[in-house]
Amino acid sequence: MSPYEAILLTIITASTPLLLAAIGELVVERSGVLNLGIEGMMVMGAVCGFAAAHVSGSAWLGVIAAIVAGIAMSLLFGLLTQTLITNQVATGLSITLLGLGLSGLIGSGFVGLPGVQLANVSIPWLSDLPYVGRLIFGQDPLVYISIALTVAVAYVLSRTRIGLIIRAVGQSHDSAHALGYRVVAVRYACIAFGGATSGLAGAYLSLVYTPQWIENMTAGRGWIALALVVFSTWLPGRLAAGAYLFGGVWILGLYAQAMGMGIPSQLLSSLPYVVTIVALVIISTNRRLSVINTPASLGQGFVPDR
């Protein structure tokens, strides 16, 4: 494997959980809901995925368990914010807290146990191609799923009736309601989708990235995913680019260190955050980019006038 291939592989591994969590949140926000609980849903996905895989011996069962755990947490969020119209920021935070705490309790019996790794896909011949073989044809399955999800979300949001409804609900829930769309039901569905992909992102951490369970193993990745959604101006293509860019900066910082360039490691560690802020500024400055796609009713609860 050539060094450049290795760099790209590492970047893809670092970026995939971000992309998975962010693509779900993108749909959630497009429907006008702000769920700050990604970190909590993700860490619950990680622990449940690991536990199910460890007990059953099947990594795929782990993936399914992670998705279920993510959905369960997200529905709790939905119940509060959609049915009981609570503040979405605060509810999201409580989901994060609850997730971090509960995962620690659930996972206490699984710490330090060797995990089950999700096997890489390996397409005969093609994955042996020079330079691009492993990169394109030899990844773990969740990488392909993340890309497929991105493409699917892009297609559904821009080209289908379902996408139109989601965007309408996010743009103005009152108008959508007047048109006869069931605002709350649409939002519940989007929130559940976001929970599923966050759970999947958690599974990526505990079944692929580092196949083991460790408390707080999400280490703030849920928040990065959240930033990526804004960075993407709610466009899936840009989201994928942003996720890989972030992963790239992250990994290249480690490279710069390994090359012995003598830059303070704290500076390199802070680089991804600086880059994110700069990128947010650039995107926000360009009104044409941001305003068009911003869901106008983001973060506002909807109470139909009965």
Place this chain on the structure above:
Amino acid sequence: MQLILEKRPQASSLMNFLSPVLAIALTVLMGGLIFAAMGKPPLSALYIYFIDPLTSWWSIEEVLVKAGPLVLIGVGLAVCFKANVWNIGAEGQLTAGALMGAIVPIMLAEWQGPLALLAMLLLGALGGALFAFIPAWLKTRFGVNEILTSLMLVYIAQLLLDWMVRGPWKDPDGYNFPKSVSFDGWHLLPMWGDGRMHLGLVIALVAALVLFWLMRHTLKGFEISVVGSAPKAGAFAGFSQTKMVWFCFAVSGGLAGLAGIIEVAGPIGQLQPHISPNYGFTAIIVAFLGRLNPIGVIFAGILLAISYIGGEGVQIELGVSDKTTQVFQGMLLFFILTCDTLILYRLKWVSSKTKNVSAGETL
């Protein structure tokens, strides 16, 4: 049959009072179930958790020491959130305040006296406010979402602190371990009690009372409520959204910075890589738990402090994981949010048929 919410003609004052009580009761109930599920005696666990911290002077002092920074940061955030300004990065502003305030004991070590302490506190508040001006500026100038920028800046501030105490501000006699010189004399806050209670607690109380007065009795307070709940009406009344963002970040950042220097000059007594057990994030819960009311925040801060001290207690006495504290805090926030809905709405059963007809929903 279906459960729906119906808006009350006016907020229920009974529920206004009952809602936090109900939330706490539900949390205690759920907590008991969780302890029972873990095979621990629920009643004694709950006793150690919620009552025991209040049974000795020592633990009451510790509750107050823990509540101090939470209240100080929480009241600032309460004003912020009331105005719909989402400063999530108080933890970073706390760090920036600690760094700025520490200029006095580290770089001007010779300067002793009450004025030096005052300068430290003022610099701390200034540092926090200046650091908070970054997201404020990005928001007002470029329209960048402040939730994300303030959060990203937390990591940057912490890495800066890390670099400072491992590099330029390292204690020269400290065997190259990452910490600054120990502060002494007037670079430390006056302490009393068991040697842990400090002036910062008084400052927190004063800050809460001042903000309560500001919110209740001044035009600024009125402006905050209006801009927060009805931005359009606020604009119509001539209130500037931009000025409001700057004001909120100045207040919340300044108070967080003050909390930072108080922790450093009080309980810790030096700069080190970790100066706060996530006070800046926990204060967000405190602000909501206090229902964005400065007086409420005082009680919320104390309640959360009890949950920390009590959580430590069950860990030692019953061997329960420290994760239960996080679960409890999450549940508490959950229930308070749920119960708050009951202030504005009432629950009502309707048959799904009538609802469909009345709302005219198809799809």
Place this chain on the structure above:
Amino acid sequence: MKKLLTAAASIALVSALSVSAMAADKLKVGFIYIGPPGDHGWTYQHDQGRQAIDARLGDQVETVFVENVPEGPDAERTITRLARQGAGLIFTTSFGYMDPTLKVAAKFPDVKFEHATGYKRADNVSTYSSRFYEGRYVIGQIAAKTSKSGVAGYIGSFPIPEVVRGINAFLLGAQTVNPDFKLKVVWVNSWFDPGREADAAKVLISQGADIITQHTDSTAAVQVAEEQGVHAFGQASDMAAFAPNALLTSIIDNWSDYYIARTQAVLDGTWVSTDTFGGMDANMVNMGPFINMPADVKAMAEATAAAIKAGELHPFTGPVYKQDGSLAAAEGEVVDLGSLLGMDWYVQGVDDQL
């Protein structure tokens, strides 16, 4: 309703009291942990030591611990709490607890305190640490013998003296086998972030390192080594279960002997404040089984470990040159204890700058 509440409260009170009363006659030994006991690294080994006390002295001693205590304003409270609840001996197991430990110790002159890896002592505060670098020297030799590329990757947590000492010892060991051996260092600015540790391992491997070693607490790096077919070493505990083919050996922190001895000293009334910096000779640093290596490498490693244990070999024996070319210890001398404790320089050959 009111009656019920009163009854419930009194039951709670009685059971709470009985919990605290239970331990009155035994010596209570408290532990403060920086992480969870399940980290399989630093805290895990300290907890093994605590369990060893339970196993050996369980009839005279009761142990308690508090996990995940942040190094900040909370530490002082947690230590005070253990002292107030009647602990007679308290181990505070992270460097950041140094000043809080001393503050609490001043208030409780009758309680004995043991602080790990610090340098401040008092009449009732001992310090203890391990010469982990002795193990690093051994694995450095193994690395240089095993490596084909002549490059090893080192994942560091924070550039504190203890970690820098380990890096230097590793390279000094390697240089006895291959004077041109290269060492690349990556700092992850965390003791515990498995994802980032794994990333660092991958980066180092792609830069030509075929030996990975780490001074962080998770098992992520050895798992990456296993996956990518390079060799690795376990840190703090035996990590063979996580990398059965990649692992060569582990440096194991053994606190059990020390903890039992100190607890026994309190029981006997012979405890005095001491400063312990023990290595293989004191059985505080052990090597795990030497696996996945040819017999000659194994023999060399065993010989080196035996020589260190017997006190015949000190890893920092001169000539030791600093990175800038200046002499740290001349031929036949040993780098003095002060420089070892506050080490903030690399030896020649490290591909990194502090």
